[in-house]
Amino acid sequence: MPDQSRLRAPVLSPARVAASLAVSALTALCVLPDAASAQAWPQKPIRIISPFVPGGAIDLIVRPLQPFYEKLLGQPVTMDYRPGAGGSIGAAFVAKERPDGYTLIGTTTGPNAVAQSLFPDLPYHVVKSFSYIAAYGGFPIVIAVHGQTPIKSVKDLIEAARAKPGALSYGTSGIGSVGHLAGVLFSMESRTELTHVGFKGAADAQRSLLGQEITMLINTLGAHVGAIEPKGPLRGIAVTSAQRSPSAPQIPTLRESGFPNVVVTNWFLLAGPAGLPAEVVKRMAEASYSALREPAVRAAHEQIGLESLGELTPAQMVEFVTREAERWAPVVKASGAKPQ
Numbered sequence: 021m022p023d024q025s026r027l028r029a030p031v032l033s034p035a036r037v038a039a040s041l042a043v044s045a046l047t048a049l050c051v052l053p054d055a056a057s058a059q060a061w062p063q064k065p066i067r068i069i070s071p072f073v074p075g076g077a078i079d080l081i082v083r084p085l086q087p088f089y090e091k092l093l094g095q096p097v098t099m100d101y102r103p104g105a106g107g108s109i110g111a112a113f114v115a116k117e118r119p120d121g122y123t124l125i126g127t128t129t130g131p132n133a134v135a136q137s138l139f140p141d142l143p144y145h146v147v148k149s150f151s152y153i154a155a156y157g158g159f160p161i162v163i164a165v166h167g168q169t170p171i172k173s174v175k176d177l178i179e180a181a182r183a184k185p186g187a188l189s190y191g192t193s194g195i196g197s198v199g200h201l202a203g204v205l206f207s208m209e210s211r212t213e214l215t216h217v218g219f220k221g222a223a224d225a226q227r228s229l230l231g232q233e234i235t236m237l238i239n240t241l242g243a244h245v246g247a248i249e250p251k252g253p254l255r256g257i258a259v260t261s262a263q264r265s266p267s268a269p270q271i272p273t274l275r276e277s278g279f280p281n282v283v284v285t286n287w288f289l290l291a292g293p294a295g296l297p298a299e300v301v302k303r304m305a306e307a308s309y310s311a312l313r314e315p316a317v318r319a320a321h322e323q324i325g326l327e328s329l330g331e332l333t334p335a336q337m338v339e340f341v342t343r344e345a346e347r348w349a350p351v352v353k354a355s356g357a358k359p360q
Contacts, residue, residue: 061121061300065096068290069125071110072193073103073221077243077324078126081156081288084320088311093303103220106196107131108139115144119151119293121300126156128240128288130197133344137352138196146345151296152337154308157326158287160261161202162241162271163190164254166232174210174258174277177236181212188235189215191225198286199239202260205351206238209279229254240286241265242324260284267325287329287344289337301334 066089070078082099089097102110111131117123127150136146144150165171171180181188192199195218207214217234219225222243228234230253237244241259245267248256256271262283264273274282290308292300309331311317332340 061297061303062093062095064122065098066093066122066124067098067100069110069114069123070099070101071103071107071125071127071131072101073219073223074099074101075223075243076193076221077159077240077286078128078288080242080324081321081326082126084317085308085311088314088317089307092307092310104194105139106135106192106194106200106218108135108142108144108196111135112143114291115149115293117293119295119297121292121296121304124153124290124292124304125150126288127291128198129286129344129348130193130200132289132291132341134198134201134348134352135196136345137349138201138358147338147341149294150291151294151301152289152291152334152341153296153301154290154305154312155329155332155337155340156288156290156308156312157321157328158285159240159242159325159327160259160265160273161199161238161284161286162244162248162256162260162268163206163258163274164229164237164239164244164248164256165235166229167249167253167255168232169235169255171236171257172255174272174274174279177257178210178212181210181214185213186215188212189217190236190238191217191219191228191234192237192239193222193225193243194218194220197239198284199237201348201351202282202284203238205284206274206279206282208354209282226254241268242326245324265325267323285327287340288326289341305334 068082086097102113108131111127114123114125132146135142171177190203200216203214203216222239225237225239226244226247229237246252248254248268256268258274258277259265259271260274260282
């Protein structure tokens with residue numbers, strides 16, 4: 021007969037049982053990250069909301085990034101348009117979305133800085149309602165007129181505006197957009213009375229100017245550079261940057277025209293609803309900055325005049341947006357600009 025003592029299961033002490041369980045748990049923890057990574061974000065398409073109509077600056081920024089996003093993230097990245105109220109409708113939409121990383125926004129100075137002071141019942145906070153992810157860059161604002169108008173310079177514009185107060189109109193991407201407020205600031209500095217006409221986006225404003233329904237555009241340069249001479253039918257008479265833009269070096273700055281206080285940059289950031297998981301923010305930021313460094317993307321952005329803001333961290337962007345909101349608040353108040 022076989023030795024029964026060899027068939028009997030060993031009896032373990034409580035201490036050895038505890039030690040064995042601890043080793044098993046440690047082994048499981050070592051395996052979990054790999055298993056979790058297989059299910060990590062993203063697991064479905066990501067949409068980036070543009071708070072303006074198609075064809076504007078956000079389109080021009082994001083579209084060159086899309087193939088690189090999809091390569092780096094392994095999921096489709098699509099554009100979704102929610103225009104209106106200077107971009108604040110799209111921003112409000114995103115602020116209320118579930119913070120799972122699948123609905124983000126390409127936002128800008130208007131809805132995420134100026135709107136805080138312009139709209140008394142704004143349904144979101146420009147800082148607290150968002151998780152900031154990456155900095156895309158910034159554009160100057162351009163003042164552009166139709167090529168057939170006799171207005172060829174800032175001096176001509178001011179003379180025409182003073183001759184007929186309120187008769188000259190300027191189109192922007194909407195009430196509360198940085199173009200709107202830049203127009204108000206220019207009007208204050210030049211002591212002229214200009215009539216603002218807000219559209220749902222840059223494309224609509226440009227169509228109106230091409231039809232000569234408005235006198236000029238005061239809007240983001242990147243959205244209109246392709247339509248400005250010598251490439252197109254519009255004439256740029258000034259930009260709001262501190263130096264001339266490499267994408268339109270023929271256009272003088274307002275500083276050169278005698279208005280050193282009208283220096284404005286329309287910046288663009290990628291954000292999501294407040295409360296995005298840190299790992300989602302990190303992954304999307306890494307993908308964004310990696311894509312922005314791609315030669316093809318850099319060439320596309322340089323062509324439209326997008327200038328880098330640097331690879332800002334989420335904390336740096338919170339500080340940046342806070343400063344911008346504070347900067348525009350007294351300008352909004354002093355201008356008397358009101359939602360229409």
